[in-house]
Amino acid sequence: CRHPVTQSFGQLYRFPMRWAATAALWLCAHASPSCDDPSALQVTRNARNVTSSVPLTEWLPLEASDQAGANFFSDVDSDQAFVSEWTSPRDLAVLPAPHEVRFADGQSIEVFSVVPSFGEDGNFMALLLTKKSKKEMLETHAMFCSGKNRSHLTQVRVQHQILLCDWPKEEAEHESFDVFLEDAQGNHLARVLARRRAGMVKKHQTVACVRDVYFLNEATFSAALKLLVEWLEFYTLHGIDHFFVYTFRGTEDAVKEILMPYLQSGLATRIHFDAYPKVESHRFHQVIKDCLYRAKSHATWVLPSVDFDEYFHLKSGHIFPDGRVPQNYLKIAWDAIVKSEGKSLEEVKSISFRRLRFARAASDALEISSTWREEGLERSRHHPEEGAKPKFAYNAHAVYDLWWHNPLAWDPKAKHDIELAETFGVANHYRTDFRAAGKYGDADQRAKTFDDKLTSDVPLLEHAIERRFGEKPHVLLKRLSQEHPPVHLGQITTGVEDDVSNDADDWEDY
Numbered sequence: 122c123r124h125p126v127t128q129s130f131g132q133l134y135r136f137p138m139r140w141a142a143t144a145a146l147w148l149c150a151h152a153s154p155s156c157d158d159p160s161a162l163q164v165t166r167n168a169r170n171v172t173s174s175v176p177l178t179e180w181l182p183l184e185a186s187d188q189a190g191a192n193f194f195s196d197v198d199s200d201q202a203f204v205s206e207w208t209s210p211r212d213l214a215v216l217p218a219p220h221e222v223r224f225a226d227g228q229s230i231e232v233f234s235v236v237p238s239f240g241e242d243g244n245f246m247a248l249l250l251t252k253k254s255k256k257e258m259l260e261t262h263a264m265f266c267s268g269k270n271r272s273h274l275t276q277v278r279v280q281h282q283i284l285l286c287d288w289p290k291e292e293a294e295h296e297s298f299d300v301f302l303e304d305a306q307g308n309h310l311a312r313v314l315a316r317r318r319a320g321m322v323k324k325h326q327t328v329a330c331v332r333d334v335y336f337l338n339e340a341t342f343s344a345a346l347k348l349l350v351e352w353l354e355f356y357t358l359h360g361i362d363h364f365f366v367y368t369f370r371g372t373e374d375a376v377k378e379i380l381m382p383y384l385q386s387g388l389a390t391r392i393h394f395d396a397y398p399k400v401e402s403h404r405f406h407q408v409i410k411d412c413l414y415r416a417k418s419h420a421t422w423v424l425p426s427v428d429f430d431e432y433f434h435l436k437s438g439h440i441f442p443d444g445r446v447p448q449n450y451l452k453i454a455w456d457a458i459v460k461s462e463g464k465s466l467e468e469v470k471s472i473s474f475r476r477l478r479f480a481r482a483a484s485d486a487l488e489i490s491s492t493w494r495e496e497g498l499e500r501s502r503h504h505p506e507e508g509a510k511p512k513f514a515y516n517a518h519a520v521y522d523l524w525w526h527n528p529l530a531w532d533p534k535a536k537h538d539i540e541l542a543e544t545f546g547v548a549n550h551y552r553t554d555f556r557a558a559g560k561y562g563d564a565d566q567r568a569k570t571f572d573d574k575l576t577s578d579v580p581l582l583e584h585a586i587e588r589r590f591g592e593k594p595h596v597l598l599k600r601l602s603q604e605h606p607p608v609h610l611g612q613i614t615t616g617v618e619d620d621v622s623n624d625a626d627d628w629e630d631y
Contacts, residue, residue: 206374209391211384213321213365213415218396219251222311224262224304230254232284233394234411235300235313239293240418242518246300246313247414248277248284252406256282263305268298277302280521281530283410321390322419325362326452327514329424330412331389333369333404334376334606343553343561344484344602348429349379351487351598354585355432355578357388360452361424364389365415367408369397372606379601382589405525416517421466422455423517426525430481431512432489433474433548434575454546455514462539470519470528470535473511475499475543476550477572480565485599487582488551489575493568498543499550511540512548549575561602 219233231251238245246266259279266286267274278285286300300313331353334345353364366380366389373393383389392411398404409425416423427433435454438446440461447453459469479494499509510526519535520528527538541547553560554567583594590597 207377209381209384211321211387211390212393213390214392214411216392216394216396216411222302224310225306225308228258228262230258232311233407234414236411236414236417237288237298238414238417239288239290242417243285244288244290244293245278246286246288246298247417248286248313249407249410249414250282250284252400252403254282259284264310265303265305267301267303269301271301283414283522283530285521322363322415325420327361327422327424327455328363328365328416328420329356329361329427330408331364331366332408332426332428333367333372334429335372335401335404343605345429345606346375346379346604347484347598347601348488348551349376350586350590350601351489351582352429352432353379353383353389354582354589355489356424356427356451358448358578358581358585359434360449360454362452363420365412366391367394367411368392369394369404371397375604375606402525409523409525413517413520413523420517422514424451424512424514425523427512427548428550430488430551431476431548432551432575433512433546435546436543436574437545439545458539458541458546462537464537464539466516467519467532467534469516469537469539470531471513471515472539472541473513473527474541474546474548475511476509476548477543478554478568479549479551479572480568481551481553481561484562484602485595487579487594487598489549489582490579491551492571492573492576493565494549494570494572495567496570498547502555505556513538 214234216234219231221229221231223229231254232248233251234249236247236249238247256279259282264277264284265274266277268288273287273289275287278287286302288298292298297314301309302311302313303309331349334349356364364383366383368376368380368391370393380389380391384391392415394404394407398407405426412423412425424433433451435446435450438444440454440457441447455472456466458472459466462469476499477494478499479488479491482488482491501507501509513527515523515528516531516535519532520530521532522528522530549572553563554565557563557566586592586594586597
């Protein structure tokens with residue numbers, strides 16, 4: 122059986138069978154519960170400490186493409202090193218190094234995650250590609266997907282750099298999915314075995330994606346662990362329903378103490394990458410793309426890229442009935458903003474906001490206790506004559522692909538981005554002055570404007586931190602400010618070859 126293709130696809134030929142592109146798999150207990158969570162759970166083959174509580178995945182060889190019912194864990198080697206240093210009861214996924222799918226003409230794509238998704242945002246398998254996979258190549262290579270025995274065969278939909286494989290809604294209650302990819306000539310490209318576990322992610326109004334903690338030097342993103350604690354409590358206080366937290370190989374030990382209370386309480390779920398892309402923007406790429414599809418049919422609004430040193434707040438409550446900003450504004454403000462602009466939710470893809478750069482606080486104090494900032498909005502890091510790019514919340518129902526500062530693909534009806542005026546909503550950005558090459562703790566000469574807008578939250582956050590960690594905030598913050606993940610992570614061997622091209626303009630104002 123062959124598919125009709127246009128001449129632009131060119132002549133494709135059958136090529137030698139390779140390992141499958143990706144797999145999404147939750148290793149449930151011996152009798153798996155019914156599953157309704159869109160988690161793509163992935164781990165490399167040959168792991169030890171294999172238990173029913175650890176989400177494991179293996180790449181499936183194309184040679185097994187006709188063995189849909191096979192037991193794919195029969196050859197697990199218990200003597201091999203396990204992929205993560207620790208696990209939690211809220212681990213959604215453990216993802217191996219991205220895997221290559223090569224076409225007959227020698228071109229290829231890399232898949233780093235697969236997310237089964239069913240619900241109001243559609244019924245599909247989302248295959249997520251690495252930053253090195255060029256969207257131009259996707260336009261010239263038709264792919265088709267199907268279930269076992271080529272059932273419900275359909276052409277893969279391309280949304281910028283995302284591949285969507287439509288799936289029958291009648292299988293929404295299934296626990297596992299066999300997904301087969303083939304080219305326009307019917308040649309096998311990949312096999313994906315996807316399974317899910319029930320009840321891990323509920324329905325939420327607003328969720329946030331929590332990027333990895335990393336360390337470059339004392340001037341760049343220093344004391345990130347201290348920042349993470351305060352950031353999680355601030356956004357919890359103000360209405361975030363749930364956090365999707367991300368860790369990478371070599372850094373997960375550093376954040377275990379901080380993340381575990383949130384994971385154990387159910388406030389967060391964790392996705393772990395068992396590879397460490399040396400290029401920062403490649404890690405960010407994986408975080409925000411994966412988080413986008415984990416939120417599908419589970420959230421209305423998502424904060425995808427607000428960093429640990431950025432604190433969004435509303436300065437005016439004019440959109441609320443009583444004229445005051447409620448404490449849980451992050452839960453209800455987005456819909457209220459859309460309504461105040463005379464739009465419907467279906468018409469809005471995102472709501473963006475600018476940032477103000479604040480001097481950082483002392484190492485034993487909350488960042489929001491700092492009351493001095495630069496005058497005016499934050500400037501671009503590499504182009505100081507320009508304003509820094511905004512951050513944003515996006516409509517999870519409408520956006521199909523995105524980057525650090527803006528959506529990249531969305532429903533045609535959702536064509537509006539609402540940009541908030543500084544007098545209405547803004548993010549306080551507590552960071553060192555990169556123009557002065559200052560280090561954390563140095564005097565900040567450019568922060569001369571007094572602004573105490575967030576200081577009223579200080580006692581609330583201190584109380585929340587002590588209650589959650591059982592330690593005096595100033596002691597905990599001081600200790601965490603002196604800790605950080607390993608510095609030389611570029612030396613970790615993961616099998617991932619990074620594109621070291623300079624894409625600073627792509628994400629310079631992170």
